Amino acid sequence: MVWTIGKRISVGFSIVLILLGITTIMSYSKIGEIAHLSQLSTDGLQTKSFLVEKEMDHLVWLSKLSESIVNMKEITVQLDHHKCGFGKWLYKNLEAKTLPPRVLSVLKDIEPIHKNLHNTAVRIKEKFVIYDTAMDKNLDVIWMSHLSWINQMSKSIIGSTVFKGETNHLKCGFGKWYKTFKTDDPKLRTLIDRWVEPHHRLHQAGAKVAKLQRSGEHTAALSTYKNEVLKQFKIVQAEHKKTAKYLYGLSNSVTAATNIFQQESFTVAEKLREKLHHLSKTLDEVLISKVGNAVKDIAGTANFAKMFMLIFGAIAVVVGSFLAFFITRSIVKPMTQIGDSLDNISQNVGAASTELSDASQQLSSMSSEQASSVEETSSSLEEIEGMVQNNISHAQESVTLANKVKEIASDGNIVMEKLEGAMHDIADSNSKIGQLVQVIGDIGEKTKIMDEIVFQTKLLSFNASVEAERAGEHGRGFAVVAQEVGNLAQMSGKSAAEIAKIVNVSVKNAESIINENKERVEVGSALVQQMNESLKEIVDGSTTVSTGASGVLDASTDQGKGIKQINIAMVEIDKVTQETAATAEETASSSEELSAQVDSLRDIVSELTLLVIGNKSNPSTKRVLKRETASTKTIKPGKASSGSDGWDDL
């Protein structure tokens, strides 16, 4: 197992540090204990003063609550037992459980009492109502005045005298009081407001009674009293009862709140005070015992710490000296060897840096060549780009031309369709001529009938001549007529024959025309067919040309893009070449610098050697010597051989 310098030093230091660490930890823990003990005594004192403060706080709290009840004010004391100052402290400590268990048990005892105290306040707040206590009294006075008012009226009715009580509803006791009446209680407000209208009517009825009495109509006054005054009085009475009942309820509630305060809050507060006192006592006891123990412990711990530090310090010094001696020895030896090796290496690095310098110069020249060839390539690319642009424009022209050809061909198609239509028309005409031929044939048929007629007429005329001959002298005139008829028949016959002849010729001519037309139409149709096929081929051809050209267009566009990309790449290459040249130059300078660094490295090595061994022997001189020995070694065999040869010769 090889022990590196780092390992040796670190193991040595670790041992020393472990010793040191043990000492430190022990001292720290002991000093911590001492500190803790002294802290405990301080904490106890603080807690005690805090408790006294909290006891005072609760007395203040109680007096505030009492003040609110007595003076009919809003209850503002803290109701939540978690949120008062003592409550916060109590629940924090109950949860944390850092205090000694005896103290904690006391705290647990205190918790429900404290809670109960705050709960009494909550219950008081539930019952407690703020209202004007004078209201009760005022209403009683007002009601009494109205009772005497109605009494007075009944007396006036019985005695048939004139009623002299108040007839203005605003001037009576209620009217005056109502003007100044104010309350925050909306329910009370509505209750009082309900008095106003029946009260008004009561006084109006009273006025009516008084008026009747003044005019001496006592019976009418009696009926008015019975029907109106008493009715309204009953209504007002009912309203008074309702209001009084409401006020009675309020006063009862306040009384209940006061009872809770007097009977419960006070008792619970007293209990709490006792418990707090007990807590304070307990804390005193716990603290006194703790502090006493702590003082004893502090002395023991301090003695132990003293002894411990003395022993461990001595051990650490001895072990540290041993380790220092061995580690130094083990480091110096290899360092010397390393110095030698470093010297050798610096030599090699020097040679390498020279080579590197040469190589970087070569690289520089090559990269400048590359730059020139990159430029050439760029110019060639520009030419190619021009060609591609030409291609693109030619392809575009081809596309437009092909499209034109297509258009022309489609025009040709339209013309061909028309021509075909014309051919069909000719064929139709031909069939019409056929019909004409039939008509002419019919005419021929008719001439046959004419022949028949002519023949019959002739026979008739001959018979007429025969009859005329038989009649002798008398039939002479008739004979002439008969002969004339015969002649006419003859002429008719000739004409019929001629017609027949003409008809024959006409039919033949028409038939030949029809046949010729038919042949021509057929030939024409075939030509149209051929033409259509040719046009279709042209359209197909132009479509092919168009697609081809657009293909060329796309390809050329792609080529253009490719060339642009190549251009970008060339620029990149150019950049890289430039960078390479720069880098080569930098490398050259760096290699020179490296040579200089190697020299300084040598110096450093010699310094290191000096530092390690203290011997001023220069490693470079050593190296020279070594080299010389090496060269002699390399030469030696030659010399030896020549020498041996020489020996052999001799």
Add this chain to the structure above:
Amino acid sequence: MNLEEVNSEKDFREKYLIFQLNSEEYGVQLSMIKEVIALTNVTKIPNVPNYFYGLINLRGAIISVIDLRIKLSLSEATFKEKKTSIIIVDIDGFTLGFIVDEIMQVLNIQNSQIEREVSMESKVRQDYISGIARSETGERLLILLDVNKILGIDELKLIKESSEG
């Protein structure tokens, strides 16, 4: 015979019915003719001379018909509709029909135009021929036939028997 008579004889004109047979023109005195009709349905009779063509029914009367071409020893020809006709004549109270190729016209022929001395040029036996009439320009020759002499007495008798039998 006095001159007047001669003159009148020379100027005497008679009407002839002109017809064609084998593309030659023949004439028969119009007074000899009873009627002309178109060729109608002919009922053939067996075991008779070949010129005896058959019998026809003319308005109820049965009439014997002679093929004149065969009778006159001319070449036979097919009958043509609207051309071939039958000339009805009376011979000694016996009505006969002659089939001719075509009836052409009725002509007034003067005696002076008629040559009674007939040469041997004609293809017909001379005793039927009453004469040859020449047209005024002389280009046209008409053979005038004597209907009474076309059939001999025996022949007439045979026909009578055949038609009645």
